[in-house]
Amino acid sequence: MLAHDEREVEGEGLVRPSAAKGLGSEDNPSPGGSPARTRKIRQRKLLVSLAGLALIVAIIIIATVVTLRKSRLGDSGAANRADGAIVTASGDLLKLWGGNGDKITTDNGTTFEYRNPLGGTWVAVPFNDTAKPQADSPPLNQPWDYSNRRILGVNLGGWLVLEPFITPYLFEPFSSHDADGKPSTVVDEWTLSTALGDKLASTLEDHYRTFITEEDFMQIAAAGLNWVRLPVGWWMIETWDGEPFLEGVSFKYFLKALQWARKYGLRVNLDLHAVPGSQNGYNHSGKLGSINFLIGLMGVANAQRTLNYIRTLTQFISQPQYVNVVPMFSVLNEALTQKIGVQQMRSFYLEVYQMMRGITGYGAGKGPMMIIHDGFQGTGAGHTGWGGYLKGADRIGLDTHTYFAFDKQSNDSLGYNSFKPCTYWAKGFNQTNTDFGFNFAGEYSLAVNDCGLWLNNVGVGSRYDGTYPNTSGPDTKNFPKVGSCDPWEDYRTWNADMKKSIADLAATSQDAMQNSFFWTWKISRSVRTPDVKPNPLWDYQLGLQQGWIRPDARGSVGACGVIAAQQGATAPVQPWAGRFSDWQTGAGSDAPRTIDPGQLALYGQWPPTQILVQPGGNGAYPDVNNLPQYTPTGTPVILKPDPPSPRDSPATASVGPGSGWANDADRAGWYVPIKDCHYPDPWAAGGLPAPTAPFCAGTAPQPAKTSPPRPRRR
Known part of the structure; x- marks a missing residue:
């Protein structure tokens, strides 16, 4: 038997029963009443008891559904329904997924009809990858078959x-x-x-x-x-x-x-x-x-x-x-x-x-x-x-x-x-x-x-x-x-x-x-x-x-x-x-792949051994190491998004939008200009002569480990 706490469903459109009744009410009659009245009272109490039991069962069911739906959709502060919709606090009915013929409400409040006769589906749950554009296309959470499917x-x-x-x-x-x-x-x-x-x-x-x-x-x-x-x-x-x-x-x-x-x-x-x-x-x-x-x-x-x-x-x-x-x-x-x-x-x-x-x-x-x-x-x-x-x-x-x-x-x-x-x-x-x-x-x-x-x-x-x-x-x-x-x-x-x-x-x-x-x-x-x-x-x-x-x-x-x-x-x-x-x-093993050694020998030098002076020209700079370069000592710029707002989707995400940085072990620096170094115009430097020594007095940029990158932009 399920234990039930009425607090689980408060605020979800259900009214919590009162814990006390007034003295002299039908549920608490004054002593000395007639037998007929007593029988009526007992009958009414039985009916009330049955109704109360039914209410408890209903509350258990609703609470269970709400809990399950919240686990899938997140706590949106709205009543969730099993048909892919929620009832907002204002009483509006909003669908969270569906198909052809549905009304779509955008983040600016405008609406349009989802017209897709090809069997596609839409899903408005944040970070849910189960939608598909047509009936025969795999949803996003399934891999794409590059050998057999057409883009x-x-x-x-x-x-x-x-x-x-x-x-x-x-x-x-x-x-x-x-x-x-x-x-x-x-x-x-x-x-x-x-x-x-x-x-x-x-x-x-x-x-x-x-x-x-x-x-x-x-x-x-x-x-x-x-x-x-x-x-x-x-x-x-x-x-x-x-x-x-x-x-x-x-x-x-x-x-x-x-x-x-x-x-x-x-x-x-x-x-x-x-x-x-x-x-x-x-x-x-x-x-x-x-x-x-x-x-x-x-x-x-x-x-x-x-x-x-x-x-x-x-x-x-x-x-x-x-x-x-x-x-x-x-x-x-x-x-x-x-x-x-x-x-x-x-x-x-x-x-x-x-x-x-x-x-x-x-x-x-x-x-x-x-x-x-x-x-x-x-x-x-x-x-x-x-x-x-x-x-x-x-x-x-x-x-x-x-x-x-x-x-x-x-x-x-x-x-x-x-x-x-x-x-x-x-x-x-x-x-x-x-x-x-x-x-x-x-x-x-x-x-x-x-x-x-x-x-x-x-x-x-x-x-x-x-x-x-x-x-x-x-x-x-x-x-x-x-x-x-x-x-x-x-x-x-x-x-x-x-x-x-x-x-x-x-x-x-x-x-x-x-x-x-x-x-x-x-x-x-x-x-x-x-x-x-x-x-x-x-x-x-x-x-x-x-x-x-x-x-x-x-x-x-x-x-x-x-x-x-x-x-x-x-x-x-x-x-x-x-x-x-x-x-x-990418099928099969997730172990590092082995690239043809001949290709690595041909193209493994970075920067390249030669840089042309002019587009399409025959002349190349004699020593790439003397060319202006940046130094990898800056702090990386991270693209960090805000969480989806209720205007984006009425359902709250069960996961966050991410930090913007998938691999925290990547702590290399960000290429930035060498301090106190005066660079040529990066948009008009074609054809300029090369320095005869390493640019900026030999400050050769080498990869540098830094502290974990911090967001600089949302």
Whole structure:
């Protein structure tokens, strides 16, 4: 028999019985009453006793249910129900998990309907990993089978790292007229941050808050997609003097992204999209212009700072609270390997690998899979490919970005374009899966030419219509006009046949590459064309709404064979029929992996033995040890989140949000400038002559043990 303490259920909507009754009441009659009245009193007392017994039994049952529910959901201060709902103190009924047709209440109080006809589920319990995006997709708390399951993903580009062609509305107030040929001075997040001045914080936080919302994550799952790729910049962690970016604020929305991904069962590929010095000189690296990462006089120093940020992010996402949600970490986006150097990049990636696995350990579930970008060297093996690189290493994947838009411009038919992914890409991805390991497309789009607003940078025209680099000075010799961009930009004119061909292209792209992330989920509106969104072939959400992307991405399986049959072509040998080795996916033992000794001999020197003076140049600095470097004696920056608030979820978490630092044994210092040392501009040091002796009078930076790191930012 269960013992029961009424205190367990106080405050849960039950009234505790009074311990005393007034004298002369029916329950305590005065002596000397009539026999009939006495019988009635006894009957009433019997009924009251039975009712009391029933009440006690009910209280026991309710208390047991409440206790069990609290053990699962945490003490929320609200009455919990067995149907996945709670009753708040104000009497509102809020569900904590469910499926298609449910009403979702967001953290700002707005509501929307969970529309997912694909059998997906949502779970609003903090740090609960049981949601799944579709009925046939494993929940987050089950491992992903990289050999047999397909990643059907989408990027959240332009959200936490800005790009003018994705969010033109932010840049248009500062842009000059394209037709006058005068380039705008606001061309990237660096110059936009400077131009916004004291409006930077309010402008960007409003963008973070509104551009991507919880409903977007629901829609992604409902579209048959199962992963998202989330680009972030280093300024989410910290900035140094002279860097104008908004420091730290995007971390708040990074946490929301992980919360929403968890809620709707989506896995996250975290992508470090921008690093100090710029790894490619593109506007989406934070600063348009020259490359100063691992090249030029400050190349090693900028790479050391980048190691700081990779380390902090690895520590954060390797915590038990996040490891299921973020199983993949793309450590550096689109480094231009052909300009920085193959040897240099491969040495850097080996250094990153050793640092990461020193934090996470080895084997599936021990931190994320480490993803490296192919540096635009392409898929496949050979001296320009990645076959055999770090063979035996624990969980390294290769990211390839596949775009037709930046190839030679053409007027190929829509039908021919729809089959191109099958003939251009399928073989290479299959070969890389065999020669290297897990290979996927981290970016692709449906654009078959470079038409679009600012696709080639702010104020720059298109090769396709002969306006490149601008209308007042087009380079028609090298980029002759192929056609008009108007039909490609105004989707209101697209007929059913054109939409079908584009939908076929989307399906064959996903099928040929097998694992892929579309670039990007959405494009903002432009003040120049308020009635039509710009760059439609880069907008997955718009494609779903307008019908040139089919509503369930899972239907892309086998698309190459279907389109081949329709066109009388030969389908490629596809999909890949192999299975990845245990060391490639982390299966089997969690013991340290053995890397091919030949690879360690080739790339084990850090810093690399040579650093090029100029991007793509033949000259190298004679002695890397003389180049400016930072010293690892600082205190690491830790990303420490606040606990989820009741606005995030009405259920209180049974576990905390984590300290931000998964491995307390990692006590190495943080790369910081050497005291009293005056460094060259880290953004403009390419081509500068090297010192003839170790920089700053021979203060050679060596790894130093420090006290356990303390949080510097929430």
